[in-house]
Amino acid sequence: MAGFSFAVTATDGRARSGLIETPRGTIRTPAFMPVGTAATVKAILPESVAATGADILLGNTYHLMLRPGAERVAALGGLHRFMNWSRPILTDSGGFQVMSLAGLRKLDEEGVRFKSHIDGSTHHLTPERSMEIQRLLGSDIVMAFDECPALPADEARIAQSMRLSMRWAQRSRDAFGERPGHALFGIQQGGLSRELRAESAEALRAIGFDGYAIGGLAVGEGQEAMFEVLDHAPAMLPADRPRYLMGVGKPDDIVGAVLRGVDMMDCVLPSRSGRTGQAFTARGSVNLRNARHATDPRPLEDGCDCPACRGYSRAYLHHVVRAGEIIASMLLTWHNLAYYQRLMADLRAAIAAGTLGRMVAQFEAARAMGDIEPI
Amino acid sequence: MAGFSFAVTATDGRARSGLIETPRGTIRTPAFMPVGTAATVKAILPESVAATGADILLGNTYHLMLRPGAERVAALGGLHRFMNWSRPILTDSGGFQVMSLAGLRKLDEEGVRFKSHIDGSTHHLTPERSMEIQRLLGSDIVMAFDECPALPADEARIAQSMRLSMRWAQRSRDAFGERPGHALFGIQQGGLSRELRAESAEALRAIGFDGYAIGGLAVGEGQEAMFEVLDHAPAMLPADRPRYLMGVGKPDDIVGAVLRGVDMMDCVLPSRSGRTGQAFTARGSVNLRNARHATDPRPLEDGCDCPACRGYSRAYLHHVVRAGEIIASMLLTWHNLAYYQRLMADLRAAIAAGTLGRMVAQFEAARAMGDIEPI
Numbered sequence: 001m002a003g004f005s006f007a008v009t010a011t012d013g014r015a016r017s018g019l020i021e022t023p024r025g026t027i028r029t030p031a032f033m034p035v036g037t038a039a040t041v042k043a044i045l046p047e048s049v050a051a052t053g054a055d056i057l058l059g060n061t062y063h064l065m066l067r068p069g070a071e072r073v074a075a076l077g078g079l080h081r082f083m084n085w086s087r088p089i090l091t092d093s094g095g096f097q098v099m100s101l102a103g104l105r106k107l108d109e110e111g112v113r114f115k116s117h118i119d120g121s122t123h124h125l126t127p128e129r130s131m132e133i134q135r136l137l138g139s140d141i142v143m144a145f146d147e148c149p150a151l152p153a154d155e156a157r158i159a160q161s162m163r164l165s166m167r168w169a170q171r172s173r174d175a176f177g178e179r180p181g182h183a184l185f186g187i188q189q190g191g192l193s194r195e196l197r198a199e200s201a202e203a204l205r206a207i208g209f210d211g212y213a214i215g216g217l218a219v220g221e222g223q224e225a226m227f228e229v230l231d232h233a234p235a236m237l238p239a240d241r242p243r244y245l246m247g248v249g250k251p252d253d254i255v256g257a258v259l260r261g262v263d264m265m266d267c268v269l270p271s272r273s274g275r276t277g278q279a280f281t282a283r284g285s286v287n288l289r290n291a292r293h294a295t296d297p298r299p300l301e302d303g304c305d306c307p308a309c310r311g312y313s314r315a316y317l318h319h320v321v322r323a324g325e326i327i328a329s330m331l332l333t334w335h336n337l338a339y340y341q342r343l344m345a346d347l348r349a350a351i352a353a354g355t356l357g358r359m360v361a362q363f364e365a366a367r368a369m370g371d372i373e374p375i
Numbered sequence: 376m377a378g379f380s381f382a383v384t385a386t387d388g389r390a391r392s393g394l395i396e397t398p399r400g401t402i403r404t405p406a407f408m409p410v411g412t413a414a415t416v417k418a419i420l421p422e423s424v425a426a427t428g429a430d431i432l433l434g435n436t437y438h439l440m441l442r443p444g445a446e447r448v449a450a451l452g453g454l455h456r457f458m459n460w461s462r463p464i465l466t467d468s469g470g471f472q473v474m475s476l477a478g479l480r481k482l483d484e485e486g487v488r489f490k491s492h493i494d495g496s497t498h499h500l501t502p503e504r505s506m507e508i509q510r511l512l513g514s515d516i517v518m519a520f521d522e523c524p525a526l527p528a529d530e531a532r533i534a535q536s537m538r539l540s541m542r543w544a545q546r547s548r549d550a551f552g553e554r555p556g557h558a559l560f561g562i563q564q565g566g567l568s569r570e571l572r573a574e575s576a577e578a579l580r581a582i583g584f585d586g587y588a589i590g591g592l593a594v595g596e597g598q599e600a601m602f603e604v605l606d607h608a609p610a611m612l613p614a615d616r617p618r619y620l621m622g623v624g625k626p627d628d629i630v631g632a633v634l635r636g637v638d639m640m641d642c643v644l645p646s647r648s649g650r651t652g653q654a655f656t657a658r659g660s661v662n663l664r665n666a667r668h669a670t671d672p673r674p675l676e677d678g679c680d681c682p683a684c685r686g687y688s689r690a691y692l693h694h695v696v697r698a699g700e701i702i703a704s705m706l707l708t709w710h711n712l713a714y715y716q717r718l719m720a721d722l723r724a725a726i727a728a729g730t731l732g733r734m735v736a737q738f739e740a741a742r743a744m745g746d747i748e749p750i
Contacts, residue, residue: 038695038698039691039695040702042700043701043702043705044702045682045702045705045706046686067694067698068669068694072670072690075670076670076688076690076691077672082688082691084687084691275701294443294447295447295451297452307420311421311459312459313457315443315447315451316414316451316458316459319413319414319442320414320415323442325413325417326415326417326418326701326704326705327415327417327418329701330418330420331420
């Protein structure tokens with residue numbers, strides 16, 4: 001694991017801040033990873049993503065294996081070069097997204113057979129093939145191949161699925177081998193069950209990974225249930241390795257997860273919302289489509305230095321959202337990613353200063369105020 | 376007309392280069408104006424438009440009067456502030472676009488009544504209202520209100536239409552009044568008829584404008600017919616005022632127009648093509664959707680310093696075009712606008728150096744080569 005390391009630099013309660021060092025750059029934790037599904041974070045150039053303060057992107061194995069294909073990306077110099085992003089990239093294993101295909105896939109001990117949603121071609125994804133694809137892509141942080149049921153699901157189904165994922169975790173570890181400068185993360189499963197989560201964590205620790213993800217959450221269980229899991233799950237994982245909560249979340253999900261000891265997160269929400277006129281601010285979310293913004297000369301968010309807030313009024317943003325203009329997606333995606341990275345920077349600074357409680361109180365107070373009054 | 380001036384600084388044959396000075400900045404001619412229909416050049420931020428070398432944008436009165444409305448833009452500080460573009464803006468009069476509505480509008484001596492394509496509301500556009508709207512928008516270069524038939528049309532219809540436009544030109548001039556730092560351009564009509572073009576030019580000169588547009592072309596007549604008109608029309612207009620060819624065009628249209636004495640042009644082509652995977656290069660147009668680019672590691676255009684060419688392979692551009700990703704529109708729009716501005720810079724430099732003939736020969740030779748061979 002030469003070239004990949006993690007150090008916790010400060011703690012505040014269960015929350016921690018730290019640094020993940022990789023040959024492609026340092027990742028400041030807690031870190032939020034924007035999602036670059038198909039080799040692009042939608043509606044924003046990678047240099048702009050970097051300008052928001054993102055240290056790492058997430059790429060989707062499922063999408064990239066289907067189009068343009070892992071071998072093609074490798075022939076073109078790897079995903080970093082392909083998508084013009086030189087900082088670290090984490091790739092998911094493809095498992096979660098294949099499972100979402102429902103009727104289109106067939107699961108067995110070996111792996112998953114499925115049909116492409118793009119051209120109907122058939123594919124077989126296994127732990128070994130997932131490791132190969134992520135190697136071909138040139139991913140810096142590789143995720144073990146796993147599967148998980150949507151919640152609610154009965155405990156037997158969750159246990160069976162978790163144990164299969166643990167066998168796949170071992171096969172992922174074996175297939176990954178030794179790749180200096182690249183990390184392999186295992187993924188804890190077990191749904192909402194503390195016992196299954198403990199069993200899964202024990203299995204992963206026995207295999208040994210460079211980092212540990214908490215999977216199977218943000219799949220419909222609600223924030224309260226998720227936080228209950230996060231009240232015990234992180235402590236089951238090695239304290240000296242990064243803990244990654246997959247697919248989370250809204251700003252208050254992120255704050256709650258960091259408070260509970262999570263180091264890394266990813267979510268499509270800031271970019272997806274940006275394409276539908278929804279903006280995130282310290283005072284909560286704002287729907288720019290709403291008529292109350294039509295004549296409002298004020299910026300979306302005071303004090304935000306993103307291009308949307310520096311250059312435009314709410315009235316303009318409302319206009320371009322209503323008119324369906326691409327610049328609406330561009331500006332709101334940039335703002336939302338900037339807001340998320342600002343939130344992460346605030347969390348890191350508060351943890352380092354030992355003032356996380358005060359920071360979170362301010363975070364909640366600002367949200368309780370709600371958006372600025374209409375003019 | 377204090378604050379607005381035009382000086383020809385060099386000529387080469389009938390071609391001229393020059394400078395239009397306005398309180399909002401200098402426009403280097405021959406100038407290509409990107410089109411910012413609904414207060415945005417689609418899929419590109421205004422600072423990026425400026426980075427391509429554009430000195431001036433075009434805004435559409437028709438679109439802006441319907442949404443968000445001229446009075447609203449004025450209340451928000453004018454179009455420059457609204458869309459975050461501090462350099463000069465030229466607005467069309469709305470006439471041409473209203474005429475394109477066909478069945479939805481009713482024309483008489485007073486003006487045009489029409490229904491909004493957005494919400495069905497009825498509007499009455501007249502020379503006086505067009506001047507008022509363009510004043511409310513804060514346009515630097517205001518276009519007289521005119522109308523023109525699609526070609527082919529019989530000569531009687533073209534003559535009747537031209538004479539109505541000349542009466543509207545006088546009403547536009549009267550309604551515009553004196554607005555220091557702002558310019559009013561008249562629009563020559565007359566279809567493909569030299570006699571009607573001469574009659575129109577005479578009428579406009581008698582009224583007196585700060586610049587003169589050649590209208591009623593690029594409406595289906597073809598390049599050959601357009602160039603025939605441009606062989607005589609520019610010389611009918613005052614040599615000491617800018618000559619603006621409206622709605623043109625493809626790169627070879629632009630070169631042909633500049634050779635014939637045109638100083639300004641606008642067209643949606645570079646931005647619209649950018650949203651459909653079509654790129655303009657010195658070696659002709661390139662369809663990135665084509666499968667031959669799928670594995671091509673080379674940049675779209677060697678030597679181009681736009682972000683698309685600096686950061687990405689043709690294979691990547693092909694991938695994002697095929698995947699329908701917004702970044703495809705962003706990168707190709709930027710490239711196309713950069714190519715157009717590079718062409719204009721080359722034309723200006725060649726005119727200044729007296730080497731326009733050689734430059735045009737090189738332009739044609741590069742296009743004759745065609746795109747680079749597939750790898």
